[in-house]
Amino acid sequence: MASGPAETTQAAAVPDALSSQPKLSPSVEVSSTRQSRVRRREDAIVAAAREMFTTHGYAKTTMAMIARAAGVADGTLYTYFENKEALARGVIADFYKRLTDSSQAGVDGRRTTRTKLDFLARHHLQRIMDERGIIEMLPTLMSSLSDYEGSDVHSLNKTYVAVFDRTVREGRASGDIPSDADVRVLRDIFYGALDYGGKSLMMRSSRKGARKADMTRFVDRLVSMIVGTGETARSVADRLESVADRLENTLKQIERK
Amino acid sequence: MASGPAETTQAAAVPDALSSQPKLSPSVEVSSTRQSRVRRREDAIVAAAREMFTTHGYAKTTMAMIARAAGVADGTLYTYFENKEALARGVIADFYKRLTDSSQAGVDGRRTTRTKLDFLARHHLQRIMDERGIIEMLPTLMSSLSDYEGSDVHSLNKTYVAVFDRTVREGRASGDIPSDADVRVLRDIFYGALDYGGKSLMMRSSRKGARKADMTRFVDRLVSMIVGTGETARSVADRLESVADRLENTLKQIERK
DNA sequence: TGAGGTAGCTGAAGCCTATTCAATTTAATC
DNA sequence: GATTAAATTGAATAGGCTTCAGCTACCTCA
Structure with a gap:
């Protein structure tokens, strides 16, 4: 237009x-x-x-x-x-770009799958609570599903969740996450729970302290669900393995007698 | 006004x-x-x-x-x-009332915790997908958190999720769900995942068949996360764990000799 | 350096909707 | 049937998004 x-x-x-001019020195x-x-x-x-x-x-x-x-x-x-909607989309796009950058940076700074996911969860929660006004516009703007597909907000969102996806794939490869887990399913559960939980957290616990505790409990549970009963189940497997070793050895000794 | x-x-x-008139025969x-x-x-x-x-x-x-x-x-x-907002709230309130009724009815017709949750999940998904236009208005209307608290939409929503809450408490009592589980946390995860997953499901898989399969995989995973690795697997894990305990103790004794 | 051209800016006017309210219709009461 | 109150009507009002004809400031090139 x-x-x-x-x-x-x-x-x-x-x-x-962009356009006509050849790029000058960026400084x-x-x-x-x-x-x-x-x-x-x-x-x-x-x-x-x-x-x-x-x-x-x-x-x-x-x-x-x-x-x-x-x-x-x-x-x-x-x-x-x-128009007004496009301007709002611009604001959201900007939000996603900043969010993606800080998320990736945070993930890069951590080693284990659990700490990475823990960071992603806390960071997401913090951000949507701080800038809740912005993300609340999303449903308003993208009411017709067709609006969403192909919009730059959509592609930026994909870029954002890709950080999570990579973490999960690595976790699967390293055995921290069950190898039969579907990344998309886990992603829906993860971010869905966080968005809903964020609203929930803001409603109850107005006191600063209580909120932090609630948040920790929530995130711990969510992350544990993804990295599996992992620890415990896994340690049982580990113990069984070592027990098997010792059993075999001991049995050999007993049988030899 | x-x-x-x-x-x-x-x-x-x-x-x-209501008002002045004494109630006549309701027929x-x-x-x-x-x-x-x-x-x-x-x-x-x-x-x-x-x-x-x-x-x-x-x-x-x-x-x-x-x-x-x-x-x-x-x-x-x-x-x-x-005004227009109040009218929209009226529509949403009506939606929640119908949703609560059908949910409770479905839960009443099932025995195990798992089948109850499975039903609740599928039912919720189905409904928000069918009437998505309605629930999409929610964030628009309730943008200021203060609007939401105390609104009749809020109380009707509480009534709705209470169906889930009861199911979880019963599940905890019967041992299907770990007794240390926080109902509110599970609730946030459950409905958050469903809302987000619903949108996700609508975007991918336009084909009827694929969507149904995706939905099943998603719901199964979500429910399994709540009721645990599930009846069978869980009891096996429990047995293995206790066997490991006994083996370790016994082995120590044997090895000591 | 100055003329010509153009990108970018302006803000008042047009259009569309939510909302109001004085007037009118409809129903209940006596 | 007259009186009163409740409901209804739809034209008028108010306010916000969007347009557009003209204006300004800058760039380019001779």
Whole structure:
């Protein structure tokens, strides 16, 4: 529709193979080239929108409020985003990008399957509780399933959960997770439980302390369900194995007599 | 605000201790008393609203559309419901009431913890997939957590999940579920996984057959996580564990010689 | 350096809906 | 049948999203 940089949002998912100008040295981002100013303005709009949506919710936030907060005219918003929904999607996309980065970083810093999953769970919970206003817009925007498939929010979500998927596959390979486990099933259970549990946690336990304890109990249980009764069942197997060794040896001795 | 029967919706949760008239024989419901006509009209409005919301989604449904479908004037809607949100809540409340009834009935017809949970899971999945348009309105309406607490939707939801809670408590008492399990934690995991999994199921597997298989695999896994590695496997594990104990002790004695 | 061109910006006007309310119809009561 | 109260109506109001004709600031190139 608009001839302006409206599609920038879509393209933002990819590194940036944008338009006419050959890329200048990236360090000059501070300079006042047209592109950089445009990008800065888009960032300002997204930031203003996030602020407003988070504070007042999607429905009660008006485009005028966002424009005012971003320091632009109402019409300018439509140069960058097709409409209110697209702007909200932009905010969500941005959220997912940040979430994915921090999740991957956290996972990389841990060794065992259990600690990785434990981190992923806590991190997800923390984030959706902090920025709940944003993720609550998701169902509103993606009401028609067809809206969702193919949207950049969808692909960014896939990128995000891929962090979990990789962790599970590694866990399966290393024997921490039963090898017959279906990654998609575990993923649905994991994130479903976290989203629902997050709401639940916010409702009860208003006291800071109680919430933290509740959260720990919840996460521990959830993670234990995935890495299996693992520990115990596994240790039984381990013990049985060593018992078998000792039995064989002892039996040999007894039989020899 | 309105002097009309606007609060009927709220009161509908309770059997009906309404107003002036002493209750006549309930069989005369067909008659044309003022109250009965009012109730019939409210039902018509809720039904029309459900139809529209389900087909077009909350945002794209206009009050005018609902009024037309219900065969009343625009203004009449506001005699029964304070505003569009309240009307949507009415639709959701109605959904929960029906869901609770059918769930309880299904649970009553089953014996074991596993089959009860299996039924609850499948039933919940089926319903949220069929009437997805309705439950998708929930986050939109209840965006401010404070809206939710105390709303009749909240209390009806509590009534609904109570069916699950009872099943889990019974399962704990009968030993099918570990006695240290926290009902709230299990509940969050159960319904969270189902809600998320439902969306997931709808996205992949468009083919009828594949969806049914996916659903079975998903539900089996989820239920197994709650009732444990399941009756048989669990008892074997228990036996193995105790055998291991005895073996170790015995071996020590033998080896000592 | 200045003319010409264009990307980006502006904000008032248009359009669409939720919601209100004065007037009207319908039902209950006496 | 008259009186009163409850329900209903739909046109008017209000407020928010979106458009668009014109304006500004910047870039390019001679």
